[in-house]
Amino acid sequence: MLALVALGCAAPGTRDGDSAPLPSASVSAPTEKQVVAEPAGPGDAPPNHADNNGWKQRHELTADEQRTGDRLAGRIRPKLAALRKAGDFAPASTRQALLDLGIRADSVEVTAMRPAIGEETPSPGAVYAVRFPDAGCIVGDVRPDRLLVEVTGAAAEFGCLEPFSH
Template identity: 70%
Template structure:
């Protein structure tokens, strides 16, 4: 009878240890809660990765720093929006006429009274693996020494965007591989 009692006590003790071992963290006496109870869940701190991203080269931020654009002040943003509002109808008219030539885009921007030195217009870039560019023109108008109205004229759209200029290249980012 003594052996049966020992087996029974061993089984009970094993179940007790198993039950305590499976308890959720913070539910046993002496446990530290996983999230402090006096801190709202929305203020949880998430660790930021400190090393390079797995899919980015180690110097990605440094290598692309030249692309950073100036922040526009509220006044500069308003100036850019007014300029963009003048540019859009002219380029929409070109698109409606089916005229996507860079020279036509340049002419329309000059007719708005924008100085030639503030305008840059190029043809669309050919897609990778093709030699012929699609129809359209890419343009930029530099204003107030810090801002740009950039975009393109294509058969399917006219894009007009107000942004800051970049110290390294001005308004239109140069093509690079």
């Protein structure tokens, strides 16, 4: 019985009575080694994630711009630390503290904290940005649990503060 099953499963041209010969299985050896590179997968991001987020790319600061930003951040930090210590997290107070440092009004942007996802009321605090020549920003926030002062480059599309989006 096993012999009948084996004969019945043989490839065409291998059993008695098959009239067509098997096709030639000659394979020519490749002249060059072919390497097929598999593209790296996007991981958890969609395939065009980098293109879609290119507008967020910030200017890379030169050494001089970084030093300028660090000096300005050194002036900003104590002023905002005093606000935080006093428990004053109002955006208007944050803006005024930055203006009191002699920073031009058109270089300062301050907004209130946004509510967390699923929350209706934002936590106390202010988000701020100070633009400095030519392409730098001091960005951060003042809130009960922290003071953030970060030197970074400006983005061509939006400047210092990234617009809110979901």
